[in-house]
Amino acid sequence: MIKSRLADEHCGIAQSAAVLGDWWSLLVLREVARGHRRFDELAGELDISRKVLTERLSHLVAHGVLARRPYSDRPPRHEYVLTPAGHGLLPVLVAMQDWADRWVLGDGTLTALTPDGAELPRARDLPGSRVPAGLALPSTRGEPLDVVGDTAWTVLFTYPATGGGKGAEWPRIPGTAGCTLENRLFRDAWPDFTRAGATVHGVSTQLPDEQAAFAAAEDIPFPLLSDVDLELTAALRLPTFRGAQQLRHKRTILLIDADRVVRHSIYPVADIPAAVTQALSLVRR
Template sequence: MRMHNADETCGIAGAAVVLGDWWNVLVLREIARGHVRFDALAAEIGLSRNVLTERLGRLVAHGVLRRSLYQRRPVRYEYVLTDAGRALLPLLVAMQDWGDRWILGDGSLTATADTDSAEHARVHALTDTRLPEDLQLPGTQGADVPVVSPDAAATVLFTYPGTGVDWNEEIRGVHGCTLENRLFRDAWPAFRRAGVDIRGISTQLPNEQAEFARAEDIPYPLLSDAHHQLDAALRLPTFRGAGRLRHKRLILIIDAERAVRHALFPVDDIPHAVAESLRLAEGCARGA
């Protein structure tokens, strides 16, 4: 794609040159999801090998991907995001959020979803899929923490819009984050007896989460997806509220092999969802 001379100082035009067309966007989407090898990319996108080779070459040349050798005979590479590539994740998630609301939805702003929505179908399609290896997010102490506990028979991962937020807008499904955390806190001993760990995840910053965790004596990790790594990896539903993209409330039960065993979404009855996640996680742990 050529840039018109009038656009040489325009960042939007420069980004358009890198993204090129929708194939480049889909390649980046799949790599963010953990499909980093050529055959996996070709299968997920349905792109011819020649075209995929050309698109990957462009993205490497633009510095958003780098090749990492994983096999010498024959030579095979994985394609991984560079710092510049990871910086594109919020853009991909914003594109998804816009598409969910204005193309696949009716334009309404909501922190939940209907059972006939594209978001509902996408979340429940996560069942039996595996989370990318080594997916980590910043915890309240600043250090990265694995999204899936390496020591537990199962992990309950719940996403929520945010605690301590002044919701000036009337957004359906946004309230209840403090209640949800308190209910998981109170049920924590039962989860641990079952060999199950918990991760609470929002797009709030680690220092914001740390303040809440101290005030509420939260015993499990709260992780920050402020850079939208998890959003992009799982194509999680989001909404824009109080100045940033935020997770819609959902719960995933993940086994020790990083496979999603159960998905609860939408979460409208929070006490029931917490109790149900304990029941499902206990079953998952027993089957480990």
């Protein structure tokens, strides 16, 4: 037993489990990533006792995963934010979510779509979710941009990836084809979205330089945002799949208002032209 414990001292999995190997600790991190940073918000979202929540927050702060930040002097109040170490755990949370979507909630099928007859309530319930304030992602404009624009509406569409170089596996995954088509359709409809008072953002987990090369080649007029660190994915618990050794977005279209609240979602996106037309109709309406 002693020998085993000494070996675990040098095992990254064991050390990670010592910090995160608890149901409530993982769910606290999930909610902080979603933008619920204050004690009462966390208690309400998690339906957790205040004693247990206090213990878990103290544990995560002590291990450098969360930091306490004051937001009120009278009375003294603090909120909890992710540290760099906490941000580094977002891909772990998303990978756990993706694994459960496929192997626990799903039938094990590797797909960029929702299988026929299956349902993903989390995606269906996206309306009402809020994009955390200050969530900015690397963009094809050369600097991080807020996910939510400064117009009445933001139309945000997520897609798996554009371009080649994804290996032999990629074409065999259902739902991966159509990313270039979707970008072109939003490009062609972009003047109509603009006249209707909407900002358009495309989002994938590709690297910014890959997105920039595609945007230049296709003359994409709106910014493409890189969620390579999965911050947006974790914040909204977006549906993903693993393709070409990387977590990728499944195709989703969100309509977000000026208060950063998702008001409409289109998921799954099976008919891409119809979905783009539907998004424009919703903005106009």
